[in-house]
Amino acid sequence: MSSLEISLYAVGSLTLACGLLAMGVRNLVHALLWFGLSLMGTAVLFAQLGASFLAGMQILLYVGGVVMLLIFGVMLTREHEHLGAVREVNHRIRAAVVSLVLFAALVMAILHTPGLDQAPGLASQATAGVTLDQLAVALLGPYGIAFEVLSLLLLATMVGAIVLARKRDPGEPTGRKPIGRQNLGKQRIEGLASPIIALPAAAASVAAIATVQAPTVAVQAQAPQTTEPAVSEHESPAEQPTDDTTDAPVDVAAAVALSAQGDQP
Amino acid sequence: MNPLISAALVALGLPAALALLLAVVPKLRRTGKPAALLSILGSLLALSAAGWLAATWLHDPKQVLDLTTSWLPQSGKSMSQVGVHLDGISVSMLLVVAIVASCVQLFSLGYLSDEPAPALGRYYAYQSLFLFSMNLLVLAPDLMQLFLGWELVGATSYLLIGFWFTRPAAGKAALKAFVVTKFADSGLILALITLVAWTGSFSWNATLPAGGAEWLALFLFIAVMGKSAQFPLHIWLPDAMQGPTPVSALLHAATMVAAGVYLIVRADPIFAAAPHVRLFMTDLGAITALFAALIAMVQTDIKKVLAYSTCSQLGYMISGLGAGSLMGGYFHLTTHAFFKALLFLAAGAVIHAVHSNELSDMGGLWRKLKFTTVAFVIGSLSLAGLPGLSGFYSKDLILEAVHESGNPLALGLLMATAGLTAFYMTRTVVKAFFGKPSHAAEHAHGPGPSMTIPLLILLVPAIGLGWLAGPMSKLYGRSYAFHLDTIGMVTIALGLGGIALGWLIYGMGLLQALPRAFAPIARIANGSTVDDLWALSYSKLGMGLARAIAWFDRYIIDGLMNFLGWLFMWSGQRVRTLQTGNVQDYLYAVFGAAALIALWGGWR
Amino acid sequence: MTAILLISSALFCAGVYGLLSQRHAVGVLIAIELMINAANLLLVGFGWRTGGAFGQSFALFTMAIAVAEVVVGLALILLMYRSRGDVQVDQATELAQ
Amino acid sequence: MNFHDLQPMALGVLLAAAAALVLLTDLFTKPSTKPNLGWLTFGLLSAVLVASFTLDLRGEVASHVWRGGAWPVFLARLFLVAGLITVLGGMDHIARKWTYRQGEFYTVLLLCLTGMVLLPGARDLVLLIVCFELMGIPLYILTAFAKTDSGPKPVEAALKLFLIGAGSTALTVFGAALLAGLAGTTDMSVLVSSTLSPLQGIGTMLLLAGLAFKIGVAPFHMWVPDTYEGAPTPVVAFLSVAPKVGGFATLVMVLWQALPRLIHVWGPVTLVLCALTLTVGNLGAIAQRNIKRLLAYSGVGQVGYVLLGLLSGREFGVAMMLFYLAAYVVTNLGVFLVAHAVAEAGDGETISSFDGLGRRSPWLAMSLLLFLLSLAGIPFVAGFWAKFFVFVAAWRAGQSEMVLVGALFATVALFYYLGVARAAYVNVSAKTEKIVVSRALAGAIIACLLAVVGLGAWPSPVVEAAMAAARSVSGIGP
Structure with missing residues (x-):
């Protein structure tokens, strides 16, 4: 067993332990913190495997973005007061059975698959790792189309998240009473509109970061990759502020109007 | 275009056009009578076209005419043909359908005179649709078009059984008929699937892989079991009597249920190569024949008696076809269509007169309904196989064929059925038309001309078609000359015995009749023992078994x-x-x- | 490579366990993220083994997809909170049978 | 890469541009004129459909990553027809209920369609998954589009779809990661070129499980009845057809094109799933009282037949599967739109809300009857040929047992389909007023009706097109 393997096992088992704790503890905020640690552990694993850019992305996107968003989610739905985040024992046993069956299948297959540890690329390139340039070329080369489609996906997500999360549609008359069982907490929910709008920004940052690489690639590959992809590629970053600016003020106005209304009776 | 083809297209297209017209012009449909007359006119025109075709073919039976266009072209070649296919078999069936349908449409005018006008219009729209569907089936050049007609006929049957849809029983019966026949139709669909998977087309003359014919014949026969009410898929037919009586005459006795038999006749090349399925058909047909006849003995509803009798006769046809006698099965289909339609329409006249289906509400009707009585009795005698009437000849053909095929079991069952048939028909005749009139029968009123004329028309083939067996056989590409042998004589004896027994028991009353008839034996055998024994064995065993x-x-x-x-x-x-x-x-x-x-x- | 495969399989199965045992909607989301994270680890591992850029590129796309799902999921959780007043997934059984 | 290089995937590019156009138009539209956005979308979709006939869409994009030809074009037309009918049928509902967020609705719908249209051409696993997600994520959004307007049900429906969908995505990604990692590439044409190993088997199975969720194969179908019941009907109409087509297209590409060498692994599993799906779908539908739940289960049952076509082998089976999908799209959209029309008239969504429909609105009832007959596979409407051809394909592939099982369940299906028809024609209702159907919705129903009857009377052109599409897809790959 090489030293790399030993360290991989060490970090891996820490990561796994954090993951298991995240899935097992009763307090949801604690679970989130364990989850964050597990993600960091994964980032370390990435770095050990020579994927330093991805390790950075992992920290930036997951630990910085997703975990924070999820904490927002927990806070805003005020569910941190409820501690019963996990289900009853029989459900947990059921869940454990399923995951153990799956794990058994995977382990069995891993142990029966020959040649996993002796691949051609393992010795030569692996230690050097994949350079950022190589990654950028791949992202805008063979994966260029997928990249464009991804930007459409993020656009759809953004539009959808905004339209679902906002309390009131722009232009909608405010006379209607909100439908919902829990009217007490509604003022506080208003605040959610803006973080939810901010979420797509985080999502779009993947696109943005990768876009940074585009000029380099264009120069390096000396390919005429200029005109068309820009249409959809710049769509998402371009669209986002527009939506932000139009929706947010209206939303805030609506929120103010609503809270005023809610205060009266 | 060949004028003969044009005539076939008239027989096919005119009812379709009328059905469409009545469907899309609600105003016309709601007028009732005019819509009915239009539909009857259409059926009469189709009848004259069919008559002309039949006359031509009787003159030149070997003629075959086709007018087809390819449908479902696939990968360069054609999978299916639609159009008309005229040969002796299709032309004779066309004529049968046209005659019965015209008679039934005419009869319905009187029978349904109390219906509101929109319902009457709807009824005739269905009737025209039925005529079209049946002709589509009959004239089919390949299995796919036959299937199309088959399904349309089923759908029309569904509509007509549920005609009085406000009666819950009618809706239920219609649904049952639909589901049961649809279940059986999956056999036909399987046949289509296998046929096209094996040969790439729907023609029944294609060469099949080894063993393929048996499977194909089996699948086809499953469909036939549903449509032609063979045990155990016969259960929908008695319930289908919820529809108006003329509908029962047309669909559920004379034509639609015979479609299964027609399918076997058409697909003869396939069945000819499937001896196992044919053996199965012979046995199942015989079982159905006896089974249904036994049930018919204890029915109290005149239409149910006829319905079970239809099952029983269809069993004969299937058995005959299974025994390899295309002529026997098909000829019995033809004669049965006429005399069963006659019986149903006569029963319809009776029901119209007493407003009840129950035999107990009838009795002594011959005083009031003299002509109807004559028609029903002649129909019954034809069904019972009295020599000289049409039913005798076709039934004899089947029994001969089963005998020759060397299947004594089936032959025995069918012979027993022949006796039973005569017995239960006598029972029905006596209960309905003779004896003491019930209250309703006292006030019965005779049928109008629109009801008597169809009966009169149907009487002719019910009596005389048997004499035409020779020329008819040429249409089927067979030859036939009547000769009476042992089987025929035994059948006659059984039939007469059944009639006599029925008359003794129901006409004269068993308890008075038997002591006198068996008096010498009874005296020897110590008084009334035999009498009691007979009564016991009859009431406890015979009727008990039937029950x-x-x-x-x-x-x-x-x-x-x-x-x-x-x-x-x-x-x-x-x-x-x-x-x-x-x-x-x-x-x-x-x-x-x-x-x-x-x-x-x-x-x- | 076996090490990476084992670790990521275990992480994935931990996610499956969480998915089936968490009752809080955010908890379920965490579980899903953990599973996708395991897939990413697998991809990076395979990329390291083979030496191409495909592993890391694939992992980047997966990350973006995962983030998009979190965004939509949180919006839905918010809606659920508004309409029901709680976000317990096992309590939302209005639609059944 | 310049614009001409993208010509084969022009339909996707056009749809993305259409989405952007609708979004921008929405920004500059006053609320009073927003209902025109529906017509704008309809026009744009029609234009793309026309473009699918006029443009030359053959060839490859970006070195084998995306390949055009008859296969993606056939599927794109199916998606576009589904989108057009959904937009037409749902237009009034959307304008009335969601007046101030119509623009977003149509944008998301168009983006979803973009994902679908791009999906069948993908020859790269990453692109495939991204397109699959572009199809999936907008559906979560559309399902939740009613938000809290009418109680918690729509949200619950969307949440169930989302949670199971996201879980399935994790499965898909993990499976794809295993396969791609072992092959050392994401190019689908060389995904299984090396020696076979158990891990590849697991990867295939996880990928299959993830994809099976989208098409509602039992036991991955559990979300289907609940989501169909809770979500807004026009969305459900779309959800019940388009993603299924997309899911099956993906399955064809993954199973037949990329992993044909692993057929000994996925073949038996798919067969078992197919039988299970037929059973669960058809039995589940019998006991339902809500029309949308009934249609949900019936849809699961229908998936069983499509799966049978998929299983039945490369060219003919896939072609017959495509024809089945085409028939299913128009039929199922039609039946959902009729249910929508009845529900819009305030009669609810139970089966008894169809009582007396035959007398109240004869045309609506007749359309319903024809759609139901088509779903039941009764001759001679579209659904009959669909089932028939699939059975022929299955028989030819030696799946005669499955043909018998399928035929049996086709008879069982009559019970529940006829139950609805019976409500419309036999049952009596106290209500006698005619059901008012808006012109757009009526147009959508008539379009479906014409397609169902037309495909029933003359299926040949679509059969030929499906054959061509299937040929073009099976000619590629190992």
């Missing part, structure tokens, strides 16, 4: 279908309760299944 079989039919065969329905319903409920609404249970199912198939994937 037991009727019970079996009602609760076991029918019950089996109901049980299947219940089983599906029950499992449906179980599937429903799986849906707890808790998304985690759903996730559990999803990931449980994923884990299991992953286990499989890793193991492989």
Whole structure:
């Protein structure tokens, strides 16, 4: 067993332990913190495997973005007061059975698959790792189309998240009473509109970061990759502020109007 | 275009055009009478076209004419042909359908005179649709078009059984007929699938792989069992009597139920290569014949008697075809169509007169309905196989064929059925037309001309068609000359015996009649013992057996279908309760299944 | 490579366990993220083994997809909170049978 | 890469541009004129459909990553027809209920269609998954589009779809990661070129499980009845057809094109799933009282037949599967739109809400009857040929047992389909007023009706097109 393997096992088992704790503890905020640690552990694993850019992305996107968003989610739905985040024992046993069956299948297959540890690329390139340039070329080369489609996906997500999360549609008359069982907490929910709008920004940052690489690639590959992809590629970053600016003020106005209304009776 | 083809197209297209007209012009449909007259005119024109065709073919039986266009072209070649195919077989069936349909449409005018005008218009729209569908089936050049007609006929049957849809029983019966025949139709669909999978077309003359013909014939026969009401899929037919009586005459006695027999005749090349299926057909037909005849003995509803009698006669046809006698099966189809239509229409006249289907509400009707009585009696005698009437010749042909095929079991069952048939028809005749009139029968009124004329028309072939067996056989590409041998004489004896027995028991009253008839024996055998024994054996054993079989039919065969329905319903409920609404249970199912198939994937 | 495969399989199965045992909607989301994270680890591992850029590129796309799903999921959780007043996934059983 | 290089995937590019156009138009539209956005979308979709006939869409994009030809074009037309009918049928509902967020609705719908249209051409696993997600994520959004307007049900429906969908995505990604990692590439044409190993089997199975969720194969179908019941009907109409077509297209590409060498792994599993799906779908539908739940289960049952076509082998089976999908799209959209029309008239969504429909609105009832007959596979409407051809394909592939099982369940299906028809024609209702159907919705129903009857009377052109599409897809790959 090489030293790399030993360290991989060490970090891996820490990561796994954090993951298991995240899935097992009763307090949801604690679970989130364990989850964050597990993600960091994964980032370390990435770095050990020579994927330093991805390790950075992992920290930036997951630990910085997703975990924070999820904490927002927990806070805003005020569910941190409820501690019963996990289900009853029989459900947990059921869940454990399923995951153990799956794990058994995977382990069995891993142990029966020959040649996993002796691949051609393992010795030569692996230690050097994949350079950022190589990654950028791949992202805008063979994966260029997928990249464009991804930007459409993020656009759809953004539009959808905004339209679902906002309390009131722009232009909608405010006379209607909100439908919902829990009217007490509604003022506080208003605040959610803006973080939810901010979420797509985080999502779009993947696109943005990768876009940074585009000029380099264009120069390096000396390919005429200029005109068309820009249409959809710049769509998402371009669209986002527009939506932000139009929706947010209206939303805030609506929120103010609503809270005023809610205060009266 | 050949004028003969044009005539066939008239017979096919005119009813279709009328049905379409009545469907899309509600105003016309709602007028009732004019719509009815239009439809009758259409059927008469179709009849004259069919008559001309039949006359031509009687003159030149070997002629074959086709007008087809390819449908479902696939990869360069054509899978299916639609159009008309005229030969002796299709032309003779066309004529039978046209005659019976015209008579029934005419008869309905009087029978349904009390219906509101929109309902009458609707009825005639269905009638025209039926005529079109049946002609489509009859003239089909290949199995696909036949299937099209087959399904349309089924759908029309469904509509007509449920004609009085406000009666819950009618709706239920229509649904039952639909589901049972649809179940059987999956056999036909399987046949289509296998045929096209093996040969790439729907022609029944294609060369099949080894053993293919047996499978194909089996699938086709499953469909026939449903459509032609063979045991145990006959259960829909008695219930189908919920429709108006002329409908029963047309669809459920004379033409539609015979479509199954017609299919076997058409697909003769396939059945000819399937000896096992044919043996099965012979036996099942004979079983159905006896089974249904036994049930008919104890029915109290005049239409149910005729319905079971239809099952029984269809059993004859199937048995004959199974024995390899195309002529016998097909000729019996033809004669049966006429005399059974006659019987049903006469029964319709009776029902119209007394406003009841129950035999107990009838009795002594011959005083009031003299002509109807004559028609019904002649129809019964033809059905019972009295020599000289048409039913005798066709039945004799079948029995001869079964005898020659060396199947003594089937022959015995069919012979017994011949006696029973005569017996239960005598019972019906006596109960309905003779004896003491019931209250309703006292006030019965005679049928109008629109009801008597069809009876008169149908009387002619019911009596005389048997004499035409020779020329008819040429249409089927066979030859035939009547000769009476042992089988025929035994059949005659059985028929006469059945009639005599029925007359003794129901006409004269058993308890008075038997002591006198068996008096010498009774004296020797110590008084009234034989009498009692006979009474006992008859009432306890004979009728008991019939009742037991009727019970079996009602609760076991029918019950089996109901049980299947219940089983599906029950499992449906179980599937429903799986849906707890808790998304985690759903996730559990999803990931449980994923884990299991992953286990499989890793193991492989 | 076996090490990476084992670790990521275990992480994935931990996610499956969480998915089936968490009752809080955010908890379920965490579980899903953990599973996708395991897939990413697998991809990076395979990329390291083979030496191409495909592993890391694929992992980047997966990350973006995961983030998009979190965004939509949080919006839905918010809606659920508004309409029901709680976000316990096992309590939302209005639609059943 | 310049614009001409993208010509084969022009339909996707056009749809993305259409989405952007609708979004921008929405920004500059006053609320009073927003209902025109529906017509704008309809026009744009029609234009793309026309473009699918006029443009030359053959060839490859970006070195084998995306390949055009008859296969993606056939599927794109199916998606576009589904989108057009959904937009037409749902237009009034959307304008009335969601007046101030119509623009977003149509944008998301168009983006979803973009994902679908791009999906069948993908020859790269990453692109395939991204397109699959572009199809999937907008559906979560559309399902939740009613938000809290009418109680918690729509949200619950969307949440169930989302949670199971996201879980399935994780499965898909993990499976794809295993396969791609072992092959050392994401190019689908060389995904299984090396020696076979158990891990590849697991990867295939996890990928299959993830994809099976989208098409509602039992036991991955659990979300289907709940989501169909809770979500807004026009969305459900779309959800019940388009993603299924997309899911099956993906399955064809993954199973037949990329992993044909692993047929000994996925073949038996798919067969078992097919039988299970037929059973669960058809039995589940029997006991339902809500029309949307009934149609949900019936849809699961229908998936069983499509799966049978998929299983039945490369060219003919896939072609017959495509024809089945085409028939299913128009039929199922039609039946959902009729249910929508009845529900819009305030009669609810139970089966008894169809009582007396035959007398109240004869044309609506007749359309319903024809759609139901088509779903039941009764001659001679579209659904009959669909079932028939699939059975022929299955028989030719030696799956005669499955043909018998399928035929049996086709008879069982009559019970529940006729139950609805019976409500419309036999049952009596106290209500006698005619059901008012808006012109757009009526147009959508008539379009479906014409397609169902037309495909029933003359299926040949679509059969030929499906054959061509299937030929073009099976000619590629190992």
